Amino acid sequence: MPVIEELICIEQDGTISFGNYKLGQKAKKSDFEYQGDIYKVKTYNEITKLERNDMFVYESVPGTAAEHFKVTNAGVEFSVEGSQDAQITVQLEEDTDYEVYVNNVAAGNMKTNMSGKLSVSVELEEGVAVQVRAVKRI
Template sequence: MPVIEELIRTEQDGTISFGNHKLKTKSKLQDFEHDGDLYKVKTFYEITKLERNGMFVYESVPGTTAMNFTVSDDGVEFSVEGDKDAQLTIQLAEDTEYEVYVDHAAVGGMRTNMSGKLYVSVELNEGTPVAVRIKRR
């Protein structure tokens, strides 16, 4: 999966893709409009962060490239790529139980904390995207 040279873009299927884990220096793009919302992305090899309308959505340490990112009432779904294993933080509904799937395999139920954050670790190998799906139980 290629990195996102423009830092964030809308895909033909209506999802967004963002992040560039190959950048050596911090880069950001703000006021990217998608479906009536304004997005801001900060990315480079150490961290990738996405905000929507000034609110936290996604963060990875180290930096990643997220493709076909889509959020619904039931959860979130996307593919992620990076140079090494990453810790993902995703904003969801607060104090809610979710089933987490990584590469189409259930890795178990997880509950968001009081601020709605869910933490997922993914094993990444350069050039191989990993599918992540988090669905409300």
């Protein structure tokens, strides 16, 4: 999976991809319209952050590239690549249980906090995409 050269883009399947963990200096792209919302991405080798309408959506430390990022009522899913292991935080429903999968292997049940943030550590190796999925438990 390559880094996202234009920092954020819409894929043919209607999802978005964003981030470039190979940048040595901070880069950002603002005012990116997607499904009626305005997105902003900030990214470089130390952090990648995505906001929708000035609200938190995604953050990774260190920086990553996320592809086919899709949020639904059931949860979130995306592929992620980076040069080293990363801590990824995503915005979901507050105070809700999610089953988290990494490369289709259950990583456990996690509950979002009162602000709806869910954090997961992902082992990454440059050039190898890892699939992450968090599904709301019913």
